[in-house]
Structure formats: structure tokens, C-alpha cells
Amino acid sequence: MREWTLDIGGKEWAIKFVQPSRLPDDTEGMCYLHPKKIHVANNLAPERETLQIGHEIIHARLWDLDHAAVYELAEAINTAFWRSVNAK
Numbered sequence: 001m002r003e004w005t006l007d008i009g010g011k012e013w014a015i016k017f018v019q020p021s022r023l024p025d026d027t028e029g030m031c032y033l034h035p036k037k038i039h040v041a042n043n044l045a046p047e048r049e050t051l052q053i054g055h056e057i058i059h060a061r062l063w064d065l066d067h068a069a070v071y072e073l074a075e076a077i078n079t080a081f082w083r084s085v086n087a088k
């Protein structure tokens with residue numbers, strides 16, 4: 001299983017890429033507070049994967065942020081990221 005750690009807000013989070021069957025229906029990622037870990041489906045195309053990772057990182061750092069704002073921020077950052085990468 002692909003797995004790494006990431007510092008988010010001064011704390012170490014485990015980022016794990018898991019079988020989609022390990023995630024709730026109709027989700028491609030989950031953020032868990034105890035212990036601190038993010039699960040992302042291991043079958044996503046690169047642009048969906050970075051979107052999902054970003055989405056879960058926002059949850060990790062801003063747990064109380066309403067979900068619409070989490071979606072908006074993740075989408076905007078991911079769109080800008082890929083435009084920048086693809087413009088190189």
C-alpha cells in the first residue's frame with residue numbers, strides 16, 4: 001500500500017491510499033482525527049487524487065469548516081495547481 005506522512009498544523013498525519021471498498025459508499029477519501037490519518041482511494045486519476053488529498057488536508061487542518069467551503073477551496077487550489085503544472 002502506498003503510504004506516507006505529512007505535517008499538517010504541526011502534527012504528523014498518515015496519508016494512505018486504500019482500496020475503494022475500504023471507504024464509505026460514494027466517497028473517494030476520508031479524514032480521521034484519532035489517530036490522525038487520511039485515506040484516499042487508490043484508483044483515482046492524478047487530477048482526482050490531488051483534489052481528494054487537498055480536500056482531506058483542509059478537513060485535517062480546519063475540522064469545523066463547512067463542507068461547501070472545503071469543496072470550494074479544494075477545487076480552486078487543485079484547478080490552479082494543474083493549470084500551473086500543465087502550463088510548464
Ligand SMILES: [Zn+2]
Pocket residue numbers: 055059067070
Ligand atoms: Zn469532505
